[in-house]
Amino acid sequence: MDITVSGEGSVLVAPDTLRLHAGVEVRRASAGEAFAAVRAAAARLGEALRQAGIAPEDLSTAELFLGPEYESYPKVSAYRAAQGLQVVVRDLGRGDHVIDTVAGVGEEARLHGVSFEVAEPGEALAEARVKAFRQAAAKAAQYAELAGRPLGRVVEVQEVVGAPPVPMRQMAAETLTAQSDASISPGRQSLTVHVRLGYEFA
Template identity: 70%
Template sequence: MDITVVGEGAVAAAPDVMRLHAGVEVRRQSAAEAFAGVRAAAARLAEALRGAGIAGEDLRTTELSLGPEYEAYPKVSAYRAAQGVEAVIRDLSRADRIIDTVAGVGEEARLNGVAFELSNPDAALREARDRAFADAAAKASQYAGLAGRPLGGVVSVSEEVDRGPQPMRVAAAMEDTASVSPGRQTLTVVVRVGYAFGE
């Protein structure tokens, strides 16, 4: 006879990378004007981000759209064009300055949100695994005691890892004047462990 228990381990860690979702948007009377305008604005935005220290490989186009806006269908009032970019910020102390750089591009600039992540979650995951396995072992030991049987060795192990960002609490801002705070994120490991019961 054996027993299978589920253990859970969670570790909170401070993110060290920010993904900034930004872009540009223009409205013009013709589609060609709108597209030319958004491409020019996007070039200014990319140049400004590179000038702020973002490496070329840390810039990625996330949207490119062009379409009509209607005053009353089918009458077109204008054409809207948009281009989005994701900028990876690896030094969080520069986050506010880079956001200000985007805003300084002009009235076409758009800020569409931020996401934080850990560049190397391995150490946190190792600690979460230790906690999950210890949790499983404690549960199995308790059940063995309740059953009046000695706990045998491990016969099976499987795990599930949640790498998604789960805000645990909001940390203090990086500086008194900083408007962007990465807070903390929780990485959770769930381990399913099978134990044999001794005789």
């Protein structure tokens, strides 16, 4: 392999899926009471989300915690239990309603943030791939010309795809409820392909 070059191609797309990181948290005098209370609160949250139109397969447990809190070690002041839930909202128009549903579960509700995704990125990635390859190929042709050598065939192709989620600042459920007049906004997301090409001289 005589020449190695890299290229990058990006395409802006509008996200169509919301991923909500929610959950419930309680504190009780004993571990058993805390665990029972958090499981009951999680069941209420799950049922409320299903009633809000979220399909069961779009709900998944993301965290389960039980542990002591100390007033001054080793004296335990309370036991904290938490259960996280990841919620996939496939209709962005219902995003605010789903967030309000979480907040409406009660004081146990927690919202840890949201991210936006593209459910079917294949077409956009194909376009980004073309851009990345053409950029890398143009570099290879330039280097071959500078070296005074004819450019030969491609002998290696490596690809890295990157599409970082678009996060929303973390808020407590109460804060999001107070700001319910402000709709969430997904903006646009850049889907990027990085490609590395290896060429031989002819």
